[in-house]
Amino acid sequence: MSVDLIQALTDIVGEKGMLTGSDVSQRPDAWMGAATCQAKAIVRPASTEELSAVMKLCHQNDQTVTTHGGVTGLVGGTLSQPSDIVVSLERMRNIIEVDEQNRTLTAEAGVTLQAIQEAAEAAELFYPVDLGARGSATIGGNIATNAGGNRVLRYGMTRDSVLGLEAVLADGTVISSMSKVIKNNTGYDLRQLFVGSEGTLGIVTRAVLRLRAKPQGEATALVAVERFADLSKLLSLAEAGLSGGLSSFEVMWNDFYSLVTSFERHKAPLEASSPFYVILETQGKSNELEQARLEELLGEALEQELISDAILTQSVSERDKVWAIRDDIEALFSLAPLHGFDVSLPIAAMDDYLRKLRKQLLERWPDSACIVFGHLGDGNLHIIIGKIPSEDKKAVERLVYGGLAPLGGSISAEHGIGYEKKPYLCCSRSDAEIALMRTLKQAMDPKKLLNRGKVFD
Numbered sequence: 390m391s392v393d394l395i396q397a398l399t400d401i402v403g404e405k406g407m408l409t410g411s412d413v414s415q416r417p418d419a420w421m422g423a424a425t426c427q428a429k430a431i432v433r434p435a436s437t438e439e440l441s442a443v444m445k446l447c448h449q450n451d452q453t454v455t456t457h458g459g460v461t462g463l464v465g466g467t468l469s470q471p472s473d474i475v476v477s478l479e480r481m482r483n484i485i486e487v488d489e490q491n492r493t494l495t496a497e498a499g500v501t502l503q504a505i506q507e508a509a510e511a512a513e514l515f516y517p518v519d520l521g522a523r524g525s526a527t528i529g530g531n532i533a534t535n536a537g538g539n540r541v542l543r544y545g546m547t548r549d550s551v552l553g554l555e556a557v558l559a560d561g562t563v564i565s566s567m568s569k570v571i572k573n574n575t576g577y578d579l580r581q582l583f584v585g586s587e588g589t590l591g592i593v594t595r596a597v598l599r600l601r602a603k604p605q606g607e608a609t610a611l612v613a614v615e616r617f618a619d620l621s622k623l624l625s626l627a628e629a630g631l632s633g634g635l636s637s638f639e640v641m642w643n644d645f646y647s648l649v650t651s652f653e654r655h656k657a658p659l660e661a662s663s664p665f666y667v668i669l670e671t672q673g674k675s676n677e678l679e680q681a682r683l684e685e686l687l688g689e690a691l692e693q694e695l696i697s698d699a700i701l702t703q704s705v706s707e708r709d710k711v712w713a714i715r716d717d718i719e720a721l722f723s724l725a726p727l728h729g730f731d732v733s734l735p736i737a738a739m740d741d742y743l744r745k746l747r748k749q750l751l752e753r754w755p756d757s758a759c760i761v762f763g764h765l766g767d768g769n770l771h772i773i774i775g776k777i778p779s780e781d782k783k784a785v786e787r788l789v790y791g792g793l794a795p796l797g798g799s800i801s802a803e804h805g806i807g808y809e810k811k812p813y814l815c816c817s818r819s820d821a822e823i824a825l826m827r828t829l830k831q832a833m834d835p836k837k838l839l840n841r842g843k844v845f846d
């Protein structure tokens with residue numbers, strides 16, 4: 390980058406908006422804390438207009454650009470090269486409007502997910518997307534990765550909460566589709582083009598988000614299930630029996646439940662002798678109503694022999710203890726070195742896929758462990774493979790991903806492709822699909838300036 394370009398960019402964003410030298414190399418990651426950023430500069434525009442001018446200049450100078458939101462992504466999507474400039478949305482943190490009548494929230498892309506949730510809550514409304522990195526992850530990053538999280542079963546992924554969107558293209562053109570309406574069938578749905586595009590087609594600057602009615606009560610149960618086939622029957626029963634109130638259906642395979650509850654910090658609410666455990670949660674009008682509905686459902690499930698045991702939590706602290714089992718990722722570190730996967734596949738194919746995978750793993754690494762849990766209702770499994778040396782990472786990846794292709798599964802249920810999963814995109818997408826992605830990229834960013842080297846590039 391010539392000094393003139395840095396100066397010209399500084400002229401646009403001001404001294405406050407420009408970081409160079411050790412401010413770049415020593416900048417800690419929001420999530421991991423390590424200083425890993427390599428770039429000639431970090432440019433921090435304060436408005437869409439500034440970003441548009443920045444991109445216009447970069448385009449004229451063939452300058453590659455990597456976009457940063459909260460840098461909590463898990464697939465290397467924010468990785469930059471020393472020759473890149475990074476565009477960070479951290480100075481675009483305004484919540485522009487909470488529209489109670491239309492139940493929408495309009496925000497700049499650098500607003501954190503938590504700030505969005507809190508602003509909705511302050512208006513007695515609810516933004517349903519939720520994930521562990523809520524305090525750092527931004528709404529722009531959530532949109533770029535189509536983030537999922539804990540409530541997808543009921544409310545869908547980020548895609549389902551984006552009504553309108555504004556983005557700046559590689560040449561600085563501003564595309565503004567800031568609609569507040571749910572139904573808008575007027576030609577191609579351009580906003581959805583940017584959702585999940587991982588910063589390769591444009592930089593999201595603002596969004597109109599759909600808010601929902603705030604649930605006033607909830608109830609939570611932990612149940613034991615003896616047969617895999619009963620899991621989907623139980624899911625159907627719960628979806629029908631809870632009148633659309635089912636918000637979580639989290640399955641823990643015995644290996645996960647046994648391992649986590651073997652730690653002293655947990656007391657197993659149910660004996661660890663069943664092959665599957667499910668956390669069921671329903672949200673609705675009041676705690677009493679949800680408790681009664683869930684109790685009735687558990688009675689029916691017991692009668693139909695879909696579950697063998699159950700506890701219905703009676704207090705917030707009991708509920709938290711059940712969720713603490715599901716969320717205790719730290720317990721898995723006892724099996725290090727770990728290889729973690731977040732995949733999806735049709736529910737009907739899961740049991741066979743996992744049996745085959747476990748067999749293959751044990752044949753090659755007899756001491757290995759394969760721990761499984763996930764959002765079964767979304768077809769999403771977290772597979773944690775332990776006690777296999779890090780140098781065998783590629784061989785493990787080939788086993789996990791290779792088995793998904795014939796089943797129509799996805800190598801990335803939530804986090805995208807980024808840099809890390811690029812070699813395996815072909816396990817989930819056909820040549821024709823990848824060719825169409827390339828055509829779109831060529832049309833929108835022919836110089837390949839945005840997030841070069843990511844997704845399929």
Ligand SMILES: Cc1cc2nc3c(=O)[nH]c(=O)nc-3n(C[C@H](O)[C@H](O)[C@H](O)COP(=O)(O)OP(=O)(O)OC[C@H]3O[C@@H](n4cnc5c(N)ncnc54)[C@H](O)[C@@H]3O)c2cc1C
Nearest residue numbers: 458459460461462466521527529530531533536537588593
């Ligand atoms: C503890 C933890 C739990 C997590 N749980 C979940 C989960 O349950 N579900 C889930 O889906 N993810 C989860 N994640 C992953 C991560 O939080 C999400 O991918 C999140 O959406 C990333 O947001 P971000 O602002 O940090 O984006 P970044 O990490 O900064 O960027 C991610 C990608 O989006 C691009 N990008 C960022 N901002 C923009 C923008 N404004 N315009 C265009 N492109 C942009 C980047 O270039 C990059 O390719 C988790 C991460 C952690 C650390």
